[in-house]
Amino acid sequence: MSSPRDRYDLGVVGLGAFGSAAAYWGARRGVKVVGLERYELGHARGASEDHSRIIRRSYSSADYVRFTRQAFEAWAEVAEESGEKLVTITGGLDLFPRDPIDEPEAFLAAMREEGVQHELLDAAALVARWPAWHVSDEVVAVYQHDAGIVAASRANAVHRRLARARGADLLPETPVDRITPEGAGFALETATRTFRCGSLVIAADSWMNEVLAPFGVHLPLRILQEQVTYFDAADPASFDPATFPVWIWHSDPHMYGLPSFGQPGPKVAIHGGGPEVTPDTRTFLPDPGYTAIVERFIREHLPGAAGPPIEVRTCLYTLTPDQDFVLDLVPGTSNVSFGLGTAHGFKFASAFGRTLVELALDGTSEWRLPRFAADRRSLTQPA
Known part of the structure; x- marks a missing residue:
């Protein structure tokens, strides 16, 4: 028989950004929570840790724009309880050169639909407002005020601190070896203890398919190794978050x-520019070819940012085929939720964690959208 200390209302597998948020929101609901992380808390092997991440209202879909409102509201609640500043507003630019990969009208239409204030700028207006930009005349930009920076690693740590303050047990270096159904709940077997929980949140990101295997679920995911670079800018004053x-x-x-932010120089990266890897084959070494592309871009378009690297960090992208979120119940269950942010989810992390808890404990959430469904065609019948 298990000890009462090993029985919980909610188990959380993975304590990165989404799992840490789920542990907090679960504890905030007053249920008994255990969170299990296979590595140390705040580790750099996944996708959750860095000084900074973008938060913005601009998306090409009204579903996402609407969800960004929840993202800002959730971060504000966590900041109020913690007494820590987690979001810094800088404003945000979406820049569209000739033959863009995304159409600006889709962004404009989605923000209009959701009542998000924005401006459409031509190249001359862009450069007049932010002289650091060097762009050709055909570039157009969409600016919206409600965008900025989430202090990523700080926010993750705050979620965990508040969860523990509300009674959650968060255990690092405790990989889950096996998940088995037990009555209406589940047994989470580790090397040293078995934890029993009534409901479950799975926030395992690049390790997701491994954790989902006992449920007979396998998603068509691609994992990429990405990197970000903080530059010792030639003109650091131009990249102050108060003005840029x-x-x-x-x-x-x-x-x-x-x-x-977090380093005395701007951060620049490619979205989805790295090689395909697994969590076991990834390295922590910068890719010189990737670096060359980034440096060429800033020399052409942001020459004041050029300079030697201050810091280069690697991370993992875990991508669905359509790059839409997964935020749903595990198929065939009514009390196991799981989520993937597919390389643009950190801004939503707190709201995402709250939704995962709603799904696991209540079986439903207003954010259980068809776009985020686990059984959508792109996941069940990938091309």
Whole structure:
């Protein structure tokens, strides 16, 4: 027989961004929570840790734009309880050169539908407002004020601290070896203990298919090794977060960047520019070819950001075929939720964790959308 100390209302597998948030929101609901992480808390092997991540209202789909409102509101609640500043508003730019990979009208229409204030700027207006940009005349930009930076690693740590303060047990270096049904709940077997829980949240990201295997679920996921670079900018004053926005360049290469935050220089990276790997084959070494593409871009378009690297970090992207979220119940269950942010989810992490808890405990959530469904065609019948 198991000890009462090993019985929980909610188990959380994986304590990165989504799992840490789920542990907090579960504990905040007053249920007994255990969170199990296979590595140390705050480890750098996945996708959750860095100084900064972009938060924005701009998306090409009204579903996502609507969800961003929940994202900002959830971060505000966590900041209020913790007393820590987690979001820094900088404004945000979506830049569309000739032949973009995304159409600006889709972004404009989605934001209009959801009442998000924004501006459409031509190249001259863009450069007049932010002289650091060097762009050709055909570039157009969409600017919206409600965008900025989430202090990523700080936010993860805050979720865990608050969860523990509310009674959650969060256990690092405790990989789950086996999940088995037990009555209406589940037994989570580890090397040293077996934890029993009534409901379950799975937030395993690049390890997701391994954890889902006992449920007979396998998703067509691709895992990429990506990297971000913080530059010792030639003109650091131009990249102060008080005056320079976060940005996304909607062309090939698909670039993004943030002003100085966590390091005394701007951060620039390619979205989806790295090689395909597994969690076991990935390295932590910068890719010189990737670096060359980034440096060429900033020399052309943000020359004031050019300079030697201050820091280069690698991370993993875990991508669905359509790059839409998974935020749903595990097929065939009514009390096991799981989620994937597919390389653009951190901004939603707190709201995402809250939704995972709603699904696991209540079996439903207003954010259980067809776009995020686990049984959608792109996941069950991939091309």
